[in-house]
Amino acid sequence: MTGRLLIAVLFAVLLHPQVWAQDRQVSGRVTSQDDGTPVPGVNVVVEGTTRGTTTDVNGNYTIQLGPNENTLVFSFVGFKPAVIQVDSRSVIDVALESDITSLDEVVVIGYGEQRERDLTSSITTVTTEEIVKTPTAQAMQALQGKVAGLQIVSNGSPGDAPTVRLRGIGSYIQGTGTEEIDTEPLYVVDGMFFDNIDFLNTADIKSISVLKDASAAAIFGVRASNGVVLIETKSGNYNQAAQISYSGYYGVQRAQNVLKMANAEQFTAMANESGVPGEALNILNAMQRYGRSRVNPNVPDVNTDWYKEVLRVAPIQNHSLDISGGSDRATYLVGGSYFGQEGILDMKNDYERFNLRTRVDYRANDWLNIGANLNLSNAQKNSPDNAVWNQTYYAVPIMPVIDEQNVNAFPERWANAQDLGYRAGQNPFPTMRYNTDFMRIRKILSNFYAEIQIIPDKLSFKSTYNAAYTFLNQREVDLPYFIGDNFNRNVATINKKDETWVNQIWDNVLTYTNSFGLHNVTGMLGTSFRDESFQMLRARGTDLVSTDIKAWYLSNARNIDVNQVKDDGLRQYGISYFARIAYNFNDRYLVYGTIRADGSNKYQQTWGYFPSVGLGWVVSEEPFMEGVGGIDFLKLRASWGQLGNDKIPASDGANTTQTINTAFNDTMFTGTKTTNTFSFLEWELTEETNFGLTSELLGSRLSVEADYFIRDTKNAAIIFDPPLGQDDVLRPQGVIRNSGFELALNWQDELANGLTYSIGVNMATLKNEVRDLYGQPYLNHGQAEFRQRSYVGEPIYSFYGWEVVGVYQNNEEIQADPIAL
Template sequence: MLGQAQTVNTPIATPPPPATSASPSSQTAASPAIAPPVSPSTSAPASQADITVSGKVVDAQSQPLPGVTVTIKGTTRGTTTDANGSFQLSVADNQAVLVFSFIGFATQEVVVGNQTSLTITLAEDTQTLNEVVVVGYGTQRKRDLTGAVAQVKGEEIQRYPVQTPTQALQSKLAGVQIISSGRPNEQPQIRVRGVGSALAGVSPLYVVDGVLTDDIRNISNNDILSIEVLKDASAAIYGVRAANGVVIVTTRRGKSGATQVQYNGNISLRQPANLVRMANRDQYIGYLADAAPNQNVNNPPLTYGQTTNWYEQALRNAPQSNHNLSISGGGERNTFYFSVGYFTDYGVVKTNDFRRLTIRANNEINISKKLTFSNQLSFSRGNERAVNLDGTYQSLYRAAPIVPAKVGDRYGNLSAFGNVGNPILSLESRNQRIINNRLQGNLSLDYKPVEWLRLHSAFNTDLIFNRDRTYLRAFQNDAATFVTAGGNQRQINSQLSLNESKSLRYIIDNTATVDRTFGENSLTFLLGSVTEQFTSDFIQGARINVPNDPNQWYLGLGNPDQQLSNNSGGDLQTRQSFVSRVTYSFMNKYLFNASLRADGSSKFRERWGYFPTAGIGWVISDEGFMKDQSLLNFLKFRSSWGILGNDNITSNAYILTAAVNIPYFFNNGLTLGTAIQDIKDQQLKWERTEQIDAGFEFVMLDNRLSGEIDYYSKTTRDALAFRIIPAIFGDPDNQYLTNIASFRNRGFEFVLNWKENLENGLGYTIGGNLTINRNQLIGLNGGQALLAGGVGQQGLVTRSDNGQPVGSFYVLNAIGVFQNQAEIDAAPVFGNRANVRPGDLKYQDVDGNGVINDNDRIYAGSYQPRLYYGINLGLNYKGFDLAADVYGNAGNKVYNGKKAFRFENTDNIEAAYADARWLPDRPSLTDPRTITSATPASTYFIESGSFVRLNNLTLGYTIPASLKDRLKIRQARVYVTAQNLFTIKQFSGFSPELPGGPLDSGIELNSYPTVRTLAVGLNMGF
């Protein structure tokens, strides 16, 4: 009867039918169930104006849900429930559909019909089991997956004031380690389930709306709908590029209905964090008495009576801003999404800045009921003034505090003092500007001749134009006091370098997907081909004596008779692939998935490789023997196996190349000729990674607790390494690249999430993930151990060899400090015994031969953590939301390379070392009296890399419905947030997060300073 209350429930135990497999470019969200209208015999007339609908929204335990959004579908009209879960809304007629949505619960739609009072029960959307996730060339429901696929929604990514979306993934995903830098326009490093290569790259493949790429810095965070990470063998659908995992990015699309305008923006301040305190004037002079007793520190023309803080001279608090405006909507035949974003980051180094413009247009047109055209297109333009920290930032650490940085327009003469060059002069005399223009996107057609068959064709492209211009200003010696340059720091002639490059990658996908259901059997079959080509070229030149005026920075205005360089080159890579996948489900609880990809690559003489995968799943909670228990709401076992590939090597790695213009004598004269000068393995093949995964997914305790437990074993074979050959064969490096190594990563992943809404309107979430990983080089057959990690005069400090983690530190074992001459006389020492004094480090004689040399080096840990974790907290109360993310790792080591790198005894030292070092009247058992250029690499410089960081803290407020109605807006939220608020660490350096290559990470030398970000933001929709 009219006015009778109706209760609408969405039971979790009865999932909807399997989602149809679709490409990432055509993904649509799973439609929520629509509650059936009342019987036609009692229905109201088809049109009934000004119907007032009221009601209450509760959870599965009949507790009221405040803050639930209630909107009229296809319009911007709506309201939110109050503290008692109650709402009231006027609708135009009885055909209106009300949409109920709330974070953590499944969205529900209800036809008004003849009802004026409703009681709505929202089911918790725990682990989004019925949501669609992208798995590569298609989609699947979360509950139907047989592989380890992690997902992060775009709403979570938007909360972070960062340039790249991967920075916002820190702490969110088990098995995914993300190492980011505070440097503007820096691509964070991602390691999926450990390091599986040494020389062929360890970064994952990125897929953006079907476009395969290695870089997603061109994407605005606000344009992202979701990010999926394929961590296990399910990534094998991408074959030869999938060994390091696959990150799939899906961007936003428009929805049918009223046009919506959305603004998301924030303004922030970034400041250097965790700066190392250096010795002041008095501490430094006291140290020089031991390290450089002949150095005159009282020469007024060269020094002054105050302390120079070189970090304060080079660094600053820097503003950052991010603004994004989008318009979306559509009708029955088409949808559109258009956005413009502008991002600025001025960098905490004074001569550093970055600006980026992004434009995106995603459209979909239903040409007919069977044919659909869609496009996802984006343009980005980056403009960066870059800084070269390879020597400059190290000079800030080493610079003497008794020399002024700058007086007026004149610079302190550090090099004349016997120290480094003036780092402020190095920064200000160098102007490097990098312009990056990038067009990325795809055009696709989808044709469904019958309901169960979909044909998909797409053209994907990624076009990049780069321009890198570097100008070095000329400066000369001025005097023995303060100088425009001093000592050996000089640039006699100005110099201009210009490098212009472009690249084009295009991919053509053609797939056919069959999706059929036979009774309790569901079958999806995918078959397709992928054609890919990548071309690139560059041209580079440099000249001297170019004018100082920036308007005249052209090579043609330099000295044509003193051209420093003139070069060009390019590359061509092609791949042809065939993909197939079958997904089968019986009774919606017995799951099977298998795929096979065949890849042909121009990078290898062995043209074709085959990459299979298979997975099974069992929804245990749907079995009859689980019906009478109330602890578990959902339980699934899944397991997968597969082989993945890695062809990330140069295009000519197996091709013999000839050097030209080589002089030689012929017929009593000098002639220029051509010769092959290197040796290459012409049978090179791609690295192959075999991965096994087994895990459980569960939901329990009335849908409040959910989680996953995974075990994985990931073994890479035929990995690339260098084999040493006799010099008689003529190769200049005495080595050649070949497939002779094997790596293994084994580990466990744990994920737990708790969600609950209390009676007083308070809702909270607690989530966490933990990854335990063991990395080992298990088969370096016939090759020499891989040495890397150069630290100045100490040489190479890492060694990768059988039985050890990749990039292990290989150094002498420092076992204390000599306290007196008697200890020196009784012990083996490094180098000349006559030069050893009390207060010097002593080392372990590992081989027992009475001599300390390189044969006494030991393996002393690796930069790879034994475990890493994330903790995520959330709180909601009457429009307020509070979120905190904690991130950290444990069990790894880092090398304090900046402390070890000393070419001059007059280099500065850290204040902590100045206070702790050995002195005759203050003996130390751990810290030597000096660290000089003769100090060898040892465990003294190795420190713990464990840390815990408050990665994000955000407080937001969403304005109530009454205020939204008065302001005529759809939604508005203001927030304040802080990133990297504090870090608890044992490392004495700037940061234990040290990006680098697989062989030399974990060494702090020239790392960009870590930054703390404080921001205010606004999200507003119309």
């Protein structure tokens, strides 16, 4: 037995070096730790040798290890190297951690992506981490103060989108009649064009990129003259287990900086000192009706703070829940959100929105990717009657909200200033309680795409279909009330309006990317077809059979105002062709160019051609910058581009004829009236030159973005008053210039305890100037009481009126002024 054991031990000792002398095969897959996507081209090297391999298009690799070799090194540009001990394993999957600086990050541009360090245009990107910090119903409201040159003004009411202007106003807002020209930027959500994004939940947004200059926006053609806001929504990640995410908040809104009005004692003093007998008499009437104050018997026993009465503390809340994840071939995201907000004006004044969203991306095989994105939005809004603000301003503090002595009033005994001697009722509460403006808003956004890798990592083709449906249902109801003479409404009225918008876009894009030594080229060719249609039906009914909410329908109105019935619609369509080339030599010299041809049936000028070019010089990559301390990255940029503008009204294009009725000798005759003047429009042309600087300093802790721009709007549609008293028409003869300087500074650093912080500041200047009005001395805007005028050499819409130089202090000053006499 002992002999057999000894033989076995000797055999094992002799066999041991032969076993370990054999080569081993190790395989696996390399993915990105950020999103789980496979990383092709990763270098896999046996440590201490030059022997290695690279991962294929799916991130897979296979490598042989020799005797005594037990460590693999994985490395790739943009990722931190990974050193892995093999031990006895034969399959090793690796997730690489990103090592990308802000300049290496990829930003979304029109119909593609580009590294930030390669940009020659003025583009600012805001990520979801910054967006969700601002609790708001509107995504653009969250950008306030974060983008230099972007002006955002809240419209106040719940659900109302803010006014957004990028680098000033380039068109005359007021056209002929009462229509206004849209000066908002173009919103592109996952490839679909929108005029506003009030349906989006901020928690669903991955990033927002603001394309500020013409070179960046020119690829979108005639829709982009006021700038472009690109929005990318969130999606799931590859190789991620199901992840449930919730975000939400609840808060309250309180009016700030409320106008301080005179109280009853101050108002009484003002009335008595005015020298107007009627004002003093109104004070006496108030004291007779409501009694005298015990504190000051010369003041009525009423002291109403009307702003306090009409305002309220209003809640606001948002809740978002989604489930996301993915396998090695597919990603998914399904989520829903609720947003609710009440307005600070104490009436039917609120907004609610419920969204459902789903997104799926699928790798069908090595050369085909497909995906779909669906967003359903169902909202309802009660809009306030803004006349209340004016009525509150003029309401007198010596009158209560409710007057029990007003026994003839109904449905409630609201106080009436006419009972005190004033000409108007001056009580805002009837307007607040008996007016309803309700709107239901339903929107559907759908996106479907297929992407084919013709030559892996070099040539791809992507076809995308976007469809957006908007259904608006509005109902305005004014209920009857009686407060006093000339302060009443006799019958209930209803205004009903239904609108349907259907927008479709089909994009087809061919993209080529390749590198030849130090030369890097990306080229793109594409075509886009768009079809936009609109239908509207509106009617007005009076004298509802009942004031109950169940009767608020046109069928319950005893009278239909035929002059207020309108059935309207339109369809506009067009096709566009576009191309882009981006060239990079040794990460040092950059060239960028685009061209877009837009065709439309909207104007007499059917086609418009809009080019752009951009140049960049990365100075910090030059040999003479070696050893220069404090400058980590420095790039100089210059760009030029032209854009069209299709947001001005469609051109009439022909003489117009209308039917008229007139009486002769007490007999009504029907005839026709033909005008021989009509609007003839071309594309408004926006031409912009931009000079910029991008840099990172002091160990990349300080980033600097600076831009100077000159933007000229040519062929601007302006109102022209033909001779002989004919109707006003639009002519493409105006010229408007906007110029300015923008600066953004950001500092980010890490403290000793590992805590990171960032500080940012930005500023912008803007000079607006009217340069041509087709020979006219000026153009009027606004109302007669608040007149605005546009003069050549002055800013557009300048306020026009008397300049106040002082206030007369006594009669002697009046007598001494010859103008006053």
